Amino acid sequence: MPPDTTTQPELGPDQALLAREKRKLIRDITGAAGDIHREVNMLTIEHLTKHYKGSEKGITDLSLHIRPGDIFAFIGHNGAGKTTTLKCIAGILGFDTGTIRVGGRDILEDSMGCKQMLAYIPDNPDVYEYLTGIQYLNFIADIFRVPADLRRERIGKYGDAFEITPSLGDLVSTYSHGMKQKLAIISALVHRPRLLLLDEPFVGLDPKASVILKDIMRSFCGDGGAIFFSTHVLDVAERLCNKVAIIKDGTLVTSGDMEKVLGEGESLESIFMEVTGQRDCISREIL
Amino acid sequence: MGVLTQIRLLAKLELCNMFGLNVLRFSRDGKAKKRAGGMLAVVAVLSVLLVFYTGGLSYGLVWMGLAAAIPAYLTAVASLLIFFFGLLKAGSAIYRRDGFEILCSLPLSQAAVIWGRFVRMYVENLLVTLAVLLPGLGVYAWAVRPGLPFYLAALMAIWAVPLLPMAGAALVGALVTGISSRMRHKSLAVSVLSVAAVLAILYGVSRLSAMDGSVEPDMLRKLSDSIFRGLEKVYPPAVWLGMALVRGDWARSLGCAMLSLAVFSLVAAGISCSFHRIVRHLYGSLARHDYEMGDLKEGSVLGALCGREFKRYFASSVYVTNTIIGPVMGCILSGALLFVDLDSVTGQLPLPVKVCSLAPFVLAGVMCMMPTTSASVSMEGKYWWIVKSLPLSAKSVLDAKLLMNLFLILPFYLLAEVLLLLALKPGGLELLWLLLVPAVLILFSCVYGLAVNLRFPVMDWESEVSVVKQSVSALLGGMGVFLLSFLCAAALLIVPEGYTDIFRAALCGALLLAAALLYARVIKISFLNVT
Known part of the structure; x- marks a missing residue:
């Protein structure tokens, strides 16, 4: 559990300055000016349960807390419930019980407010193929009411970084999987969300784009944003993230600070195999 | 693997989810099952309506003493239904993209892919034919009490009724798709050409079947001749088949069926030859890679x-x-x-x-x-x-x-x-x-x-x-x-x-x-x- 930050202890002058800065950061993150939410978590998931009708698959009693500045890796085997969790947070799927709060706002009660603060990129970025890349980005910018000069600046910046700007005038149907992924990433960044939800963001990206994305992720969280992403690339998760959660068959098996989860000299891969009980199975099969 | 086996496998693949049957059988998602069931129910209701309509229409013709016109009339109705509805979807059904790349990578002949798609179209259209013809022929048999040759002739020919209109619709659909595949705005070109084709054919049919409008005293007696004359101008095969059924001429009936099959095979072979070329033009899109960031406009x-x-x-x-x-x-x-x-x-x-x-x-x-x-x-x-x-x-x-x-x-x-x-x-x-x-x-x-x-x-x-x-x-x-x-x-x-x-x-x-x-x-x- 994250520490409780709602209490206000006695502070010295430096600490008071820091606290003011922190409050300003929280205000920026949680939206409406002057409306400082008591909750510091950028994303709070409590006792989330979601099961598909007629199927054993789903999520059971999942609780997670993601704070501003966190790069949170969400790992698990295929069908463990990672995508379902991300879709529930993004407001794409409903759920049976539990609560999801983005910047202190409940996704069921104030879904518009939550969606204003987040951006979601699915594992298979199906982007409108009948639009050109720039038309799609403009569409997203219109929905989030991004001023013209800002959208031009951001699209130019990220488009050049991902080397996709010359292709923005072409129909998305002509794009490769990696180009669609890059377009989806730019569309997620064009409106400056506070929370990024990424489902397997590195799949399909070329090595250079992967490096750029990792830099963008670090910079995004350095500016007070939070990222919650699923991945199967455990090396990347280990090096990039400060928090990790491992899910197995819809149930959280471990979560927390990366350093604490890893312990002394262990790799994320070995921890993953251990907590999901797969190391023994594989060993037995091989032997 | 022989081409026939390939066609059989592809046809099975095409047919297994017709009317959402596969979803109904295997889905565990209640909503999806409900949707598939709803679709099946709507198809069933429409079929029942069609059966009642053609049954009633045939009964009306019997009542007017025009029983002999029923087979030809209903053959024409079924054929026109198949032709017009086929016109609007033939191109997209034959040249549809889903699964195309996977099929291309498999050791399958081009002809098998086309025929697999045609089999699905055929089965759908055969159901329409049966819904239109069977009640009418039932009423005809009840009223006229024809002998065994009628049933034999019907059996020989009914299965072939959808083939000619399907061939016509497929040919027009392929032409429209083929022409528009070379244009820059392909979808718009297909739409414009399809609508133009439908309107041109409707105009042609209305001109051909136009009667002089004069009402004669012995109109009822002459109506039968009038129907045949009209049908002969619009769709002669319906009259040939109708006559063969009424006369119980199974040999002529079989001849009509074989002729339909031959024409259809010819059209299918022609489409098969140009399939890859059209698909390549249709789905191969040109990327320019020359965009430069300019001013962007805000909108609501x-x-x-x-x-x-x-x-x-x-x-x-x-x-x-x-x-x-x-x-x-x-x-x-x-x-x-x-x-x-x-x-x-x-x-x-x-x-x-x-x-x-x-x-x-x-x-x-x-x-x-x-x-x-x-x-x-x-x-x-x-x-x-x-x-x-x-x-x-x-x-x-x-x-x-x-x-x-x-x-x-x-x-x-x-x-x-x-x-x-x-x-x-x-x-x-x-x-x-x-x-x-x-x-x-x-x-x-x-x-x-x-x-x-x-x-x-x-x-x-x-x-x-x-x-x-x-x-x-x-x-x-x-x-x-x-x-x-x-x-x-x-x-x-x-x-x-x-x-x-x-x-x-x-x-x-x-x-x-x-x-x-x-x-x-x-x-x-x-x-x-x-x-």
């Missing part, structure tokens, strides 16, 4: 959503062709009234009613044959996640879909109204009803289409054809307002003369109220429930 949320709706609409030739044909036909029918003698038309109507009174209902019925809204939610398909994850209210998304439909139909409505005003020259309240009734019915059809689509959404489709032509919402959305217009027109006929204006005012009020209530209900929907 509703404007962005409407723009997206229009781009989605014009990107799908199947969607455009099937939804634009009604408004185009509405304009053509309105324009046709400029060239006919209205007094003569009124005189020939079997009921004491003016053309001017019926015109608004006919115009609305034709124009609302398929509102775009009845498929617009389903057309989101795999992109639905975008709308669901964006901070958009259901109201703004659905408003854009409604506005797109209304903006699309508006120029056709205005043109049709101008033509009707010139042709009918109505005065006073008739003028008001001529303008108001179609407008209200069109508005209602758009909201109703949206409500039906939200009730029966299909988001996990593979081909646009399954949404636009084969979904429950498309069927209900299209037929609903068409039937409503028909019923309103029928109600007008039984309203006493002094009360027709009150009736039409009440009707407009009731439809506006219904549209408002339906709209208030649909915009409250949660997209979480639309899956």
